[in-house]
Amino acid sequence: MKCRICDNFFYSETSFEDIFRFPSICEKCSLKYTINHYEETLPISNGTVTSHYIYNDIRMNAKQKDELKSNLESIWIKMIEKHDNKAIYLFMDDYLYETFESWFPFLKPFNNIHFMSLLRYDFDGFMNFF
Numbered sequence: 001m002k003c004r005i006c007d008n009f010f011y012s013e014t015s016f017e018d019i020f021r022f023p024s025i026c027e028k029c030s031l032k033y034t035i036n037h038y039e040e041t042l043p044i045s046n047g048t049v050t051s052h053y054i055y056n057d058i059r060m061n062a063k064q065k066d067e068l069k070s071n072l073e074s075i076w077i078k079m080i081e082k083h084d085n086k087a088i089y090l091f092m093d094d095y096l097y098e099t100f101e102s103w104f105p106f107l108k109p110f111n112n113i114h115f116m117s118l119l120r121y122d123f124d125g126f127m128n129f130f
Contacts, residue, residue: 001022001023001024003024003025003026003028003029004024004025004067005025005026005029005033005063005064005067005068006026006028006029008026008028010026010027025067032058033055033058033068033071035054035071035074036054036055036056037052037054037074037075037078038052038053038054038056038120039051039052040120040123042123042124044113046110046111047110047111047112047113048111048112048113049113049115049123050112050113050114050115051092051114051115051117051120051121051123052075052078052079052114052115052116052117053075053116053117053118053119053120053121054068054071054072054074054075054117054118054119055068055118055119055120056120057120058119060118060119065093065118065119068118069118071118072091072116072117072118075116076116079114079116084112086110086111086112087110087111087112087113087114088107088110088112088113088114089114089116090113090114090115090116091115091116091117092115092116092117092121093117097121100126101126104126
């Protein structure tokens with residue numbers, strides 16, 4: 001089979017239990033892209049900016065991000081459990097990060113801002129906007 005993340009071919013034993021469920025990711029990628037929840041909180045004048053992400057210090061191309069985006073469900077479930085009516089929850093990607101300066105004024109009314117993403121984004125440089 002061909003791994004959907006690294007495009008390498010891999011062999012997988014088929015048993016009666018998984019005869020109709022073929023693995024789509026090789027063992028190496030399964031270990032490398034294990035889901036971990038990371039959280040960073042930065043204080044702002046009215047509250048906090050919290051970044052929730054799954055993969056720390058991993059570079060990914062667009063195809064890899066596309067294959068792994070379903071893992072964001074685990075963060076979303078965590079956010080539903082912590083639900084705060086006075087907070088805003090946003091999914092962060094490369095485009096939103098690059099255009100942050102153009103849409104940050106819309107976030108000022110919110111006390112608590114939660115960003116959810118696959119990768120860690122550095123918000124230290126944007127703290128002067130809050």
